[in-house]
Amino acid sequence: MLKKVSLICLILLMAGIAAWAGGRGEQAETGTVYLRFYYPVGVAGDHARIMEGMVRDFNASQDEVFVEAIFSGGYRETMERAQTAYLSGNAPEVAVLDAPATYDLIEMGAIVPLDQYIEAEGGDAYISRFLDGFMEIARLEGQTWSIPFQRSTPLFYYNKDHFRAAGLDPDAPPRNWDEVAQYSSVLADHFGNDGRWPIQIPINFWLLKPMVLQAGGTLESDDGRSVSIDTAEMREAFGYMLDLVDQGYMAPIRQWAPSVSDFIAGSVSMLYNSTGSLGHIERSADFDVGTGFLPTQQRQVVIEGGGNFFIFDTDERRQQAAWEFVTWMTNAENAARWSIESGYVAVREDSYSLPEYEQHVERNPNAITAFNQLQSVEVERNFMTYQQAQLAELLNEVKEDILGGANIDTTLREAQSRADTILARFQR
Amino acid sequence: MKFDRKFDRSVVSAYVILTPLALLMLVPLVFMFTTSVKTLGDILSLEFQWIPQRLALENFQRVVEVMPFTRYLYNTASIVAMTFLVQSVTISLAAYAFARLRFAGRDLLFFLFLVQLMIPATSIIIPNYQTIRAFGILNTRLAVGMVYFASAYGTFLMRQAFRAIPRDLEDTAKLDGCNGLRVIQHVLLPLTKPSLVAFAFVSGTFHWNNFFWPLLVTDTARARTLTVGLAMLTQATESTPEITITMAAAVMITAPLFILFILFQKPFIESFAGAGALKG
Numbered sequence: 001m002l003k004k005v006s007l008i009c010l011i012l013l014m015a016g017i018a019a020w021a022g023g024r025g026e027q028a029e030t031g032t033v034y035l036r037f038y039y040p041v042g043v044a045g046d047h048a049r050i051m052e053g054m055v056r057d058f059n060a061s062q063d064e065v066f067v068e069a070i071f072s073g074g075y076r077e078t079m080e081r082a083q084t085a086y087l088s089g090n091a092p093e094v095a096v097l098d099a100p101a102t103y104d105l106i107e108m109g110a111i112v113p114l115d116q117y118i119e120a121e122g123g124d125a126y127i128s129r130f131l132d133g134f135m136e137i138a139r140l141e142g143q144t145w146s147i148p149f150q151r152s153t154p155l156f157y158y159n160k161d162h163f164r165a166a167g168l169d170p171d172a173p174p175r176n177w178d179e180v181a182q183y184s185s186v187l188a189d190h191f192g193n194d195g196r197w198p199i200q201i202p203i204n205f206w207l208l209k210p211m212v213l214q215a216g217g218t219l220e221s222d223d224g225r226s227v228s229i230d231t232a233e234m235r236e237a238f239g240y241m242l243d244l245v246d247q248g249y250m251a252p253i254r255q256w257a258p259s260v261s262d263f264i265a266g267s268v269s270m271l272y273n274s275t276g277s278l279g280h281i282e283r284s285a286d287f288d289v290g291t292g293f294l295p296t297q298q299r300q301v302v303i304e305g306g307g308n309f310f311i312f313d314t315d316e317r318r319q320q321a322a323w324e325f326v327t328w329m330t331n332a333e334n335a336a337r338w339s340i341e342s343g344y345v346a347v348r349e350d351s352y353s354l355p356e357y358e359q360h361v362e363r364n365p366n367a368i369t370a371f372n373q374l375q376s377v378e379v380e381r382n383f384m385t386y387q388q389a390q391l392a393e394l395l396n397e398v399k400e401d402i403l404g405g406a407n408i409d410t411t412l413r414e415a416q417s418r419a420d421t422i423l424a425r426f427q428r
Numbered sequence: 429m430k431f432d433r434k435f436d437r438s439v440v441s442a443y444v445i446l447t448p449l450a451l452l453m454l455v456p457l458v459f460m461f462t463t464s465v466k467t468l469g470d471i472l473s474l475e476f477q478w479i480p481q482r483l484a485l486e487n488f489q490r491v492v493e494v495m496p497f498t499r500y501l502y503n504t505a506s507i508v509a510m511t512f513l514v515q516s517v518t519i520s521l522a523a524y525a526f527a528r529l530r531f532a533g534r535d536l537l538f539f540l541f542l543v544q545l546m547i548p549a550t551s552i553i554i555p556n557y558q559t560i561r562a563f564g565i566l567n568t569r570l571a572v573g574m575v576y577f578a579s580a581y582g583t584f585l586m587r588q589a590f591r592a593i594p595r596d597l598e599d600t601a602k603l604d605g606c607n608g609l610r611v612i613q614h615v616l617l618p619l620t621k622p623s624l625v626a627f628a629f630v631s632g633t634f635h636w637n638n639f640f641w642p643l644l645v646t647d648t649a650r651a652r653t654l655t656v657g658l659a660m661l662t663q664a665t666e667s668t669p670e671i672t673i674t675m676a677a678a679v680m681i682t683a684p685l686f687i688l689f690i691l692f693q694k695p696f697i698e699s700f701a702g703a704g705a706l707k708g
Contacts (some may be wrong), residue, residue: 071660073643
């Protein structure tokens with residue numbers, strides 16, 4: 001008897017806990033389409049709050065669609081979360097994801113092409129308002145899979161005060177690799193190398209790819225099924241960096257975040273980094289910050305990066321509602337608002353002629369450098385393959401190993417064979 | 429106490445070795461704390477500063493602005509408490525069965541239970557997610573805790589503890605009219621309290637720190653945990669993290685664990701030092 005009572009008590013206790021901690025999520029009122037929107041945080045600051053503010057404004061602007069903004073970690077976690085949810089039959093309707101994930105999303109069958117929606121919106125007349133460089137990564141195999149949203153490009157930062165002190169023209173950053181070496185030599189002569197470095201190129205595949213392109217090479221095939229690591233152009237890119245290291249102009253291994261701190265602290269005079277760091281650098285640096293195009297070699301080219309809007313394969317009604325949300329978030333005013341508040345590059349040409357954007361550029365002249373760079377040099381897409389995250393990590397390791405003193409031939413050869421193994425099942 | 433009154437050599441050498449190690453372990457904590465009250469200028473200055481020039485308490489203010497801190501704290505604390513509460517019931521019942529009851533296939537079953545320790549949690553995330561979804565409890569605190577309601581580690585720990593207790597004690601209780609459940613409740617659990625406390629720490633720390641699972645099954649602030657809030661500050665791969673604010677958040681998130689540890693330090697250390705309840 002007592003046994004039974006205890007057991008019942010136990011079950012009641014568990015049920016009580018379940019009822020207390022459980023319960024259902026809020027349901028949007030019937031008639032409106034309820035959308036779940038996964039988004040990552042890619043830059044520091046009030047990113048999540050800015051995003052939630054915009055989504056709230058969208059919800060207030062109409063009453064047919066209600067969007068729930070769901071913060072989902074960094075790019076990697078957001079992708080994993082979307083994958084898990086999709087595989088469990090619970091995909092979000094819309095998400096901002098790292099654009100190079102497109103191949104993997106298509107392979108899973110998770111997303112829908114957007115061409116019919118674009119057509120209904122005006123076709124080319126609609127899509128041509130987005131900067132060309134940002135649309136390239138969205139188009140694959142003759143279809144458009146995503147809409148650019150939070151985009152960035154590599155940018156060259158330099159300390160104008162250091163340039164002045166060393167007798168360099170503060171309005172003329174180095175234009176090519178040779179000039180980088182010359183400028184470094186002038187800066188090194190002036191400042192000495194007591195814990196200071198003229199230049200820093202942090203360890204990152206995203207800064208390696210443009211150098212390979214600038215040397216006239218390619219890194220991955222257009223279909224994303226093969227990667228060329230063991231190439232002459234890769235050696236040329238490493239030759240450029242190894243020279244800087246050998247001359248004592250660059251610390252051999254520096255990661256992304258510390259490289260920015262070094263620049264702000266004034267221990268590095270020139271820095272390869274992302275447009276995404278501009279806000280942080282300008283807020284924190286107590287010197288005159290200069291920005292320029294990425295120094296080139298044979299070819300004037302840069303790549304892009306960041307997240308796009310993807311619409312998941314759900315049903316026509318929800319896909320249409322998701323499309324309305326995406327077009328609202330990326331209209332000229334909102335693209336400008338997002339850029340001004342978050343520091344990303346505005347994705348549409350018509351954003352740049354809005355009065356609020358012109359005022360923004362007037363206050364922050366460096367904000368326009370990225371736009372100018374995208375307009376005046378070739379833009380290729382971010383490193384994009386199948387198994388992209390794994391291969392990007394491999395490239396980071398290669399860069400760290402070689403700059404750290406490993407033999408370049410064996411390192412590149414081994415990395416090539418590892419990359420081939422990773423991509424083996426994608427060969428047709 | 430086993431030690432002689434006077435300092436013998438082994439005690440001295442233990443201090444000699446352990447003091448520097450303890451200091452070494454303290455460095456990251458001190459670093460976290462000092463960074464949390466520094467300004468960005470302080471941490472970026474070329475000269476490293478152990479002591480900040482002024483207390484930048486606004487860092488803590490910023491943390492509260494970026495995330496609904498009290499809500500996340502409440503969620504985290506209730507998930508940790510709920511999970512441990514249910515676990516302590518499930519593991520002591522399972523441990524009793526494995527330690528005392530005789531039934532066919534007991535050892536094989538226990539072996540299978542232990543094998544579970546070797547399966548990485550990430551590899552069963554999708555089936556777990558599907559289960560939670562089938563229950564219709566996504567985006568609830570229950571979803572975060574439920575998949576951990578049974579614990580192989582806890583069962584193992586309690587089984588070993590139960591086995592260390594002489595059967596005579598149990599038999600005496602039985603003579604006095606206790607059945608199985610009451611034996612556990614009145615004889616075994618009081619004697620194995622240190623093991624349970626140790627498990628409470630292991631379980632509590634794990635669930636306090638758990639990140640990916642709560643991120644996966646929760647959508648909104650109503651069920652989200654502190655670690656998910658911390659990620660809003662640290663995931664800045666396209667730019668640079670604001671280190672001072674991140675550290676301020678880290679201090680706020682780890683502080684409750686510190687306080688709990690200081691309060692329950694004694695039973696915790698006793699349980700690991702193997703000072704079984706029978707001695708005391």
